[in-house]
Amino acid sequence: MKVKLLSGVATVAVLAMALTGCGGGSSSGGASGGGASEGGAGAAKTIKVGFAQTGSESGWRAANTKSMKEAFSKEKGFDLVFNAADNDPAAQIAAVRSFISQGVDAIVIAPIVSDGWDDVLKEAQSAKIPVILEDRTVSASEDLYAAWVGDDFKKEGETAGKWAAENLGTADTNMVVLEGTTGSAPANDRAEGFSSAIAGTKIKTVASQTGDFTRDGGKKVMEGFLQKFGADGIDLVFAHNDDMALGAIEAIEAAGAKPGTDIKIVSIDAVKDGMQALADGKINYIVECNPLLGDQAAELVKKVVAGQPVEKTTYAVDGAFDQEAAKAALPTRAY
Incomplete structure (x- = not known):
């Protein structure tokens, strides 16, 4: 009886191996995270992912959120736990800690600010939950996260600055800057890239203030600039994103000046509303920041x-648009 029993077990084992080899089986990945749910034999593994979004501050962010939710859908094998922190860094870190306590398989973060992430990233690492950074970066050690995917913010700033240098840099030009969220990677990097591109030109920054990447913030800050310098005292606006540029347009028009003519505007993002303003001549140049990072x-x-190796850094492909290019792109614009 013992011999026959062992023989039967061996036969079952061989059959199981054969079925796994032909049918694909379920993926492993258990060493990298905990808590994934699996179906029956041969079913694909559902990956539970916590996504900590910044908030809903702009058209770009709305397009980014949509892209992420579509890419991490149940139909594509994911169980997404979504949180938007309304641009509150403490709330975002709390959301990540919640993901850790839920035992997700992976965490994706679009960090509101660059600093302050070391402790919670170490907690995720101790829990063997890999972290992917999306859109923005952090100042923490690179060994605390698996990879980053996003746009090259410094290059975006450089591209915008080159346009300004080529078109306005040979004459005395007073520029005001609408900064993104203070301490955020795109605000820091776009400012650095733009400044390097206009170095040695006659473009002078007379004022720079954060509008927090929001249309309302851009409008309020631009109203303050106009009260201080007057429309005649401002030649150029560099907005760190389209929503702030659109707010600036409202303020400029309310002051009786013509955006794009009396005051030139260069912006970054290339969302539909911004592209329409460019096509209408109210913005002069836009550098793209692709929000469709979900896939x-x-x-x-x-x-x-x-457990497969990945590149530490993955960049999206960005373009740049003048008025004619915006008109051509708008009819099929996805965001």
Whole structure:
């Protein structure tokens, strides 16, 4: 009886191996995270992902959130736990800690600010939950996260600055800057890139203040600039994103000046509303910041959870638009 029993067990084992080899089986990835749910034999593994978004401060962010939710859908094998922190860094860190306590398989973060992430990233690492950074970066050590996917913010600033240098840099030009959220990677990097591109030109920054990447913030800050310098005292606006540029347009028009003519505007993002303003001549130049990062982020998560190697840095492809290019792009614009 013992011999027959062992023989039967061996036969079952061989059959199980054969079925796994032909049918694909379920993925492993258990070493990289905990808490994934699995179906029956041969079912694909559902990857539970916590996504900590910044908030809903702009058209760009809305397009980014939509892209992420579509990429991390149930139909594509994910169980997404979504949190938007309304641009509150403390609330965002609390959301990440909640993801850790829930035992997700991976965490994706679009950090509101760069600093203050070391402790919670170490907690995720101790829990063996890999972290993918999306859109923005952090100042923490690179060994605390698996990968980053996003746009090259410094290059965006450089591209915007080159346009300003080429078109306005040979004459005395008073510029005001509408900064993004203080301490955020895009605000820091775009400012650095733009400044390097206009170095040695006659463009002078007369004022710079954060509008927190919001249309209302951009309008209020621009109103203050106009009260201080007057429309005649401002030649150029550099807005760190389209929403602030659109707010600035409202303020400029309310002051009786013509945006795009009396005061030139260069911006970054290339969302539909911004592109329409460019096509209408109210903005002069826009550098693209592609928000459709969902598919790239999802692919990184799949590989990391499966224990596969990934590139530490993945850049999206960005373009740049003048008025004619915006008119051509608008009819098929996805965001």
